[in-house]
Amino acid sequence: xxxxxxxxxVLDEEGTxxxxxxxxxxxxxxxxxxxxxxxxxxxxxxxxxxxxALVAVVVIGVLRANHII
Amino acid sequence: xxxxxxSNHAAPFDVKKFMSNNAIIILIVLLAILTGCTxxxxxxxxxxxxxxxNVAPRFIIACGVSGCLITKGTDLSAGRAVxxxxxxxxxxxxxxxxxxxxFPWMPDIPWPVALVIVMIIMGAFGAVNGIVxxxxxxxxxxxxxxxxxxxxxxxxxxxxxQPMGGYKKSYLTVASGSVGxxxxxxxxxxIVGLYFLFLYNKTRHGxxxxxxxxxxxxxxxxxxxVRASLVRIYILAGCMYALAGFxxxxxxxxxxxxxxxxxxxxxxxACTIGGVSANGGVGRVGGILVGVLVFEILKIxxxxxxxxxxxxxxAQGLVIxxxxxxxxxxxxxxx
Amino acid sequence: MLWRTHFLIFGTEAGNLHGxxxxxxxxxxxxxxxxxxxxxxxxxxxxxxxFPGVRALDGAQLKLRPGTVHALMGENGAGKSTLMKCMFxxxxxxxxxxxxxGEKVQIKGPLDALxxxxxxxxQELQPIPERxxxxxxxxxxxxxxxxxxxxxxxxxxxxxxxxxxxEEVHLNFEPRAKLGSLSVSQMQLVEIAKAVSxxxxxxxxxxxxxxxxxxxxxALFTIINELRGKGVSIVYISHKMDEILRIxxxxxxxxxxxxxxxxxxxELTTDFIITKMxxxxxxxxxxxxxxTPGEVVFEVEDFTSINPKSFRHAxxxxxxxxxxxxxxxxxxxRTELMEGLFGLRSHTAGKIIYKGQELKINxxxxxxxxxxxxxxxxxxxxxxxxxxxxxxxxxxxxxxxYLIGGVMLDDAKIxxxxxxxxxxxxxxxxxxxxxxxxxxxGNQQKVLISRWLANxxxxxxxxxxxxxxxxxxxxxxxxxxAEMAKQGKSIIMISSEMSELIGMSDRIMVMCDGRVTGxxxxxxxxxxxxxxxxxxxx
Numbered sequence: 047x048x049x050x051x052x053x054x055x056v057l058d059e060e061g062t063x064x065x066x067x068x069x070x071x072x073x074x075x076x077x078x079x080x081x082x083x084x085x086x087x088x089x090x091x092x093x094x095x096x097x098x099a100l101v102a103v104v105v106i107g108v109l110r111a112n113h114i115i
Numbered sequence: 116x117x118x119x120x121x122s123n124h125a126a127p128f129d130v131k132k133f134m135s136n137n138a139i140i141i142l143i144v145l146l147a148i149l150t151g152c153t154x155x156x157x158x159x160x161x162x163x164x165x166x167x168x169n170v171a172p173r174f175i176i177a178c179g180v181s182g183c184l185i186t187k188g189t190d191l192s193a194g195r196a197v198x199x200x201x202x203x204x205x206x207x208x209x210x211x212x213x214x215x216x217x218f219p220w221m222p223d224i225p226w227p228v229a230l231v232i233v234m235i236i237m238g239a240f241g242a243v244n245g246i247v248x249x250x251x252x253x254x255x256x257x258x259x260x261x262x263x264x265x266x267x268x269x270x271x272x273x274x275x276x277q278p279m280g281g282y283k284k285s286y287l288t289v290a291s292g293s294v295g296x297x298x299x300x301x302x303x304x305x306i307v308g309l310y311f312l313f314l315y316n317k318t319r320h321g322x323x324x325x326x327x328x329x330x331x332x333x334x335x336x337x338x339x340x341v342r343a344s345l346v347r348i349y350i351l352a353g354c355m356y357a358l359a360g361f362x363x364x365x366x367x368x369x370x371x372x373x374x375x376x377x378x379x380x381x382x383x384x385a386c387t388i389g390g391v392s393a394n395g396g397v398g399r400v401g402g403i404l405v406g407v408l409v410f411e412i413l414k415i416x417x418x419x420x421x422x423x424x425x426x427x428x429x430a431q432g433l434v435i436x437x438x439x440x441x442x443x444x445x446x447x448x449x450x
Numbered sequence: 451m452l453w454r455t456h457f458l459i460f461g462t463e464a465g466n467l468h469g470x471x472x473x474x475x476x477x478x479x480x481x482x483x484x485x486x487x488x489x490x491x492x493x494x495x496x497x498x499x500x501f502p503g504v505r506a507l508d509g510a511q512l513k514l515r516p517g518t519v520h521a522l523m524g525e526n527g528a529g530k531s532t533l534m535k536c537m538f539x540x541x542x543x544x545x546x547x548x549x550x551x552g553e554k555v556q557i558k559g560p561l562d563a564l565x566x567x568x569x570x571x572x573q574e575l576q577p578i579p580e581r582x583x584x585x586x587x588x589x590x591x592x593x594x595x596x597x598x599x600x601x602x603x604x605x606x607x608x609x610x611x612x613x614x615x616x617e618e619v620h621l622n623f624e625p626r627a628k629l630g631s632l633s634v635s636q637m638q639l640v641e642i643a644k645a646v647s648x649x650x651x652x653x654x655x656x657x658x659x660x661x662x663x664x665x666x667x668x669a670l671f672t673i674i675n676e677l678r679g680k681g682v683s684i685v686y687i688s689h690k691m692d693e694i695l696r697i698x699x700x701x702x703x704x705x706x707x708x709x710x711x712x713x714x715x716x717e718l719t720t721d722f723i724i725t726k727m728x729x730x731x732x733x734x735x736x737x738x739x740x741x742t743p744g745e746v747v748f749e750v751e752d753f754t755s756i757n758p759k760s761f762r763h764a765x766x767x768x769x770x771x772x773x774x775x776x777x778x779x780x781x782x783x784r785t786e787l788m789e790g791l792f793g794l795r796s797h798t799a800g801k802i803i804y805k806g807q808e809l810k811i812n813x814x815x816x817x818x819x820x821x822x823x824x825x826x827x828x829x830x831x832x833x834x835x836x837x838x839x840x841x842x843x844x845x846x847x848x849x850x851x852y853l854i855g856g857v858m859l860d861d862a863k864i865x866x867x868x869x870x871x872x873x874x875x876x877x878x879x880x881x882x883x884x885x886x887x888x889x890x891x892g893n894q895q896k897v898l899i900s901r902w903l904a905n906x907x908x909x910x911x912x913x914x915x916x917x918x919x920x921x922x923x924x925x926x927x928x929x930x931x932a933e934m935a936k937q938g939k940s941i942i943m944i945s946s947e948m949s950e951l952i953g954m955s956d957r958i959m960v961m962c963d964g965r966v967t968g969x970x971x972x973x974x975x976x977x978x979x980x981x982x983x984x985x986x987x988x
Contacts, residue, residue: 086447090135093440097138100433104146107417107426317858319849326846329835336794336832337847337901338818396837 135444139388139437143409143416150416157419164298166411168290168366171304172197172359174407177382177389178311179355181403182348184386185328187395188248188255190349191379192262193356196237198375199270200360203233204286205279205370213281217274226286234357240266241353245346263379270372278371282364290365300362307355312400324348329396384431385410388438394446409434490549491516491683492568492652497536497546499529499707502888506532508707510546514652514683519674521694521715522687524704525727525921530687533704534654538563538570561590567650571641571658579630584612586629587644615647616640619673633987634781634963635662639670646673653677654685659693660780660946663985671697689947691720705729706920724949729921736953737928741935743772743956748909748940753790753800761787761964764800768909768940773931775955775972776944777980783964784944785827788911792817792824804909818847823902825895827913827944833898836887840879841868843886843897848904871900876926892923899930910934911942916950928954948977962986 109115134141151157176193183190207229209216224232240262247258292299315321323344326334335341359378364370389406391398413434417427492514499507507529514520522530535541537548539557547554550566557563560570578586585592588608595604612625621639629637638658645653655674659667674684674697686698694701694715701718703710703726710726728735748768755761761783768774778784789795791802793811802809804820811817817824826832835843845852845864852863868882875896879889886897895915902910915931916924931954935941945951951958958970960983968983 084443084447086444089440089444089447093135093138093437093444096433096437096440097142100142100430100437103426103430103433104417104422107422107430108420110423110426111421313858317861319853319859322842322846322849322859325838325842326835329837330832332832333835334846336792336814336824336826337835338815339846340815394837396835 135441138441139409139434140405143412146416147412150419154419160296162415166408166415167301167304168298169415170407170411171298171300172362172366173378173381173385173411174304174404175307175355175359175362176378177385177403177407178307178400179352179359180379180382181311181386181391181398181400182324183255183259183352184383184391184393185324185395185398186345186348187328187331187393188345189259189383190244190352191256191259192240192244192266193352193382194375194378194380195263195266195270196240196353196356196375197360197363197378198370198372199266200233200237200357201364201367201370201374202270202274202279202360202372203236204229204361204364205282206273207232208283208286208364209279209281210283215281217277217279223283226283226289229286230358230361233361234354237353237357237360238350239353241350241356242346244353245349248349249342249345267372274372276372278369280369282368286365287368290362300366303358303362307358308400308404315398315400320344320347325396328398381410381431384435384438387442388434392442392446393439394442406438490514491551492537493549494533494537495547495549497533498544499532499536499541500544504890506707507536507543507546509709510704510707511709512537512685512702513712514685515700516651516683517678517681518699519678519684519686519697521698521701522685522704523689523694523701523723523727525924528704528727529707530704531656532707534570534656534685534687537654538568564591564648564650567648568652568654569645569648569650570654570656571645572656579628581629582609582626583616583623583629583632583640584609584625586640587612587615587625587647611647615643619643619646620669634779635666638662639666642670642673646677650682652683652685654687656687657689658686659688659690663987667693691723694723695720703727730925735925735949737925737932739773739932739935739954739956741771741773741932741956744770744938746770747805749801749803750791751801751803753787753802754798755783755786755790755964756796756798759964760795761790761961764961764966766959766966766969768942770908770940771935771938772956773935773941773943773954775951775958776942776961777946777948777951777958778961778984780946781963782961782984784961785913786964787961788824788913788942788944789826792822792911794824818905818907821905821908822911823905823907823909824911825898825902825913825915827917829891829894829898834886834894837885839883840877840886840889840897841865841882844868844871844900844904847901851904867904868900871896871903875900875930890920890923892919892927895919895923895927896930899927903934907939909940909942911944913944914946915943916945916947948980951980952976960984963988 106115147157156162176197180190180193206217207221207224208226209218209221211223244255244259244262247253247262248255289299294302315324323334323339326337326339327341327344331341360370360375363374367374385406386398386403387393387406388409389398389402389404391402391406410431413430414427417424417430490513492512494510494512497507497510498505510529510533512520512522512533522533524530532541536543536546537557539559539562548557549555550557550568555566557566557568563570578589581589584605585608588611592603593607593611594601595607596602609625616623616625619639619642621636621643623632623636623640629640632640638660639662642655642658645655658670662670674686677684686694688694695718698715700712701715701723702712703723705727706729724735746767747770749766751765753761753764764787766774776784776788786795790797791811793813793816802811804822809816809820811820811822814824830836835846838846841864844867849859852860852867854860865882871877872879872882877889877893877896877900879893886894889897912931916927919927931941931943935956943951943954945954952972952975955975956972958972958975958980960967960970960980962984965988967986970979970983
């Protein structure tokens with residue numbers, strides 16, 4: 047009577063799908079709701095990081111073009 | 116007893132919010148100013164024309180894709196479709212006395228006729244996309260990915276992988292000519308922009324599109340014919356790719372199976388920067404234009420600054436990531 | 451959450467979970483003891499929770515003593531479920547605190563709550579029908595054993611424990627049987643057994659009797675009494691006045707997210723409770739209706755779903771200017787039947803006859819073209835176009851009426867339509883361009899009603915029209931319904947609120963388990979005869 051453990055569906059009491067949504071329209075539909083809980087704060091930090099990276103890339107590119115680096 | 120309804124209008128001007136909503140645009144404007152001050156010939160009419168001529172076809176493609184994105188879909192076949200359109204145009208518009216004419220038997224076709232024919236053909240491909248997505252319920256990502264490779268294959272077949280050139284003068288003039296200071300390409304883009312502005316804001320099709328994107332189930336209950344709307348959206352997208360391919364071919368003076376490769380990524384990214392949300396139901400023509408401009412100005416600035424193109428790629432990638440993150444942030448804030 | 455529980459099954463933290471018959475982390479012997487600091491086992495103070503456009507909880511509070519049954523009452527939308535979800539950590543409170551056994555705590559989720567000794571039986575069941583009863587009882591906390599290096603689920607122990615638990619609550623189901631083989635009411639009993647099996651100190655029952663027969667309710671009360679004797683604090687959330695007055699010691703009433711008061715059950719009467727819950731005098735709960743039902747305009751014959759477990763052989767008639775209430779337990783398939791009539795679900799047999807002509811309805815557009823409108827049960831999922839403006843939401847179903855030259859939309863006409871409805875239905879919104887999702891539930895519902903009224907339907911199906919709406923807006927919607935009926939429209943109103951059905955319907959149709967079991971004239975309807983038809987299982 048040994049059952050596979052991998053196909054066990056564990057009951058998630060909260061339910062990750064939003065209330066009432068029956069079938070997703072596309073694979074990407076509602077993707078924002080299915081992402082893990084990210085706080086706005088950590089997202090802000092990530093965005094800031096990317097902006098800094100962007101500026102850095104441009105600066106480095108310019109400096110290299112002028113043979114400074 | 117009445118629970119207050121929070122309105123979306125913030126009374127005082129919130130600097131932080133303005134910055135975060137428009138971060139990318141601010142950065143690019145700064146970059147442009149910087150480039151203009153440190154290099155020659157940046158703020159010239161030639162450069163401006165250069166910008167316009169590059170923006171025009173990309174704007175047209177982005178408009179086409181926007182409908183798919185607004186309804187929570189996507190169209191990964193856009194780039195290859197542009198390529199096929201360019202090749203089809205080439206086949207019909209090569210100069211009659213060109214030695215290496217691909218189809219010597221092809222009659223001399225006026226370019227407007229060729230354009231219409233190409234639009235019909237690419238519109239048909241779009242219809243297939245639309246039907247597969249709305250009737251067969253295949254996820255748009257997969258459906259259009261498949262279409263992408265099919266179109267590429269077809270293009271290879273009909274062109275026999277031979278690049279084509281030797282266009283007739285009237286076709287080349289479409290891309291190089293202008294009315295006074297205004298390039299023909301810009302006129303095409305303006306017409307497309309106005310058409311989409313009208314379609315999205317003043318027609319039933321536009322309202323149904325936003326409704327489907329906002330909440331497809333609710334739109335269905337409200338009596339919207341979801342299938343018909345989706346098919347129309349993808350057909351229109353196909354027609355736009357046709358127009359863009361036609362123009363791209365004229366501009367380049369040639370076309371091959373490599374034409375258009377990867378254009379969809381930039382188009383989708385431009386839409387995202389311009390406010391078309393991955394969550395659906397939102398997107399404006401003005402925003403799409405801004406998104407395309409951001410990409411092109413970034414490219415031109417870095418060119419002027421003689422930066423190695425590799426850095427430009429990385430920079431573009433970062434811009435895309437920031438755009439998506441900002442979109443996600445807007446969504447999370449509403450929760 | 452899903453991944454964490456998987457992890458736990460594979461043995462890393464298994465020791466901390468219930469290994470079987472509820473060894474709560476705390477000592478068994480303390481279950482009756484009270485903390486020296488307070489006479490309450492659990493307290494919630496000054497809880498505030500807001501969602502966009504809505505202050506769901508506004509200074510709510512709750513104080514539970516050990517060994518008592520504490521009823522939590524309030525209309526739909528009063529905030530009872532929200533408060534419980536805050537306690538459980540499912541929602542994050544904006545303000546307020548939870549004090550458990552004298553200490554301030556922050557509960558991180560249902561499993562954390564269970565570990566601390568707080569269990570809940572939800573109103574909306576989430577059973578796994580393909581799995582056995584035992585597995586459903588121990589889901590998320592299966593007993594484990596080690597075979598060599600592997601940690602696997604100990605099925606024998608699970609079924610032994612499950613059998614004992616079922617016995618404790620006087621149910622004689624076979625633990626290895628599939629959960630799906632039980633009826634809805636039996637599944638609810640298993641759900642209750644599951645919470646009881648955790649053998650914990652605070653038990654929250656959210657509408658536990660909504661699907662139970664009278665005999666099963668008695669069984670439940672026996673269990674509750676036993677638990678009370680053992681010192682468990684029980685929170686009993688329900689609408690059912692007589693049950694509350696029978697079983698509870700204390701009653702807390704909430705209204706519009708606010709704490710109204712706590713009283714000893716002995717001092718209370720039904721009328722007093724209703725007045726406090728609703729905030730207005732009993733006589734003013736429902737508007738005076740001036741509609742006069744006329745001849746039959748709409749008939750449904752033998753309507754049967756393609757799903758054999760759903761509605762079957764449903765037949766009824768609807769008169770002009772009539773309000774037909776539709777009553778039934780959860781799972782009676784009322785919504786499904788109406789969705790079938792509207793073209794959202796497929797049927798395999800049956801006829802719809804409207805003004806003498808048979809209608810073929812395969813999709814909502816067909817129904818709409820024939821003058822039928824439907825306000826769905828879950829406006830967030832299938833009603834509002836959240837990111838769109840109010841103007842768009844109001845006009846979406848009737849755009850053909852506002853065309854210039856057959857193509858262009860007349861914004862001015864649409865704006866007029868919106869303003870008319872804002873005035874007529876008292877919709878509170880800053881402007882017609884506001885996003886509908888930032889409006890309160892009541893105003894959203896009114897926008898949806900405007901949407902349908904723009905088509906001038908003759909038949910208006912409304913599925914739980916006042917669910918999740920504050921008391922003031924409810925009354926306004928009742929007035930709108932009454933006015934529509936007076937103008938000669940026929941209304942079909944599905945509702946789970948007994949008082950609403952009795953107060954608003956000219957006639958009530960009752961369904962049970964997919965079949966129409968009977969009709970009751972409005973004047974003769976009462977809780978008993980409605981319930982008796984609603985529980986007439988085959």
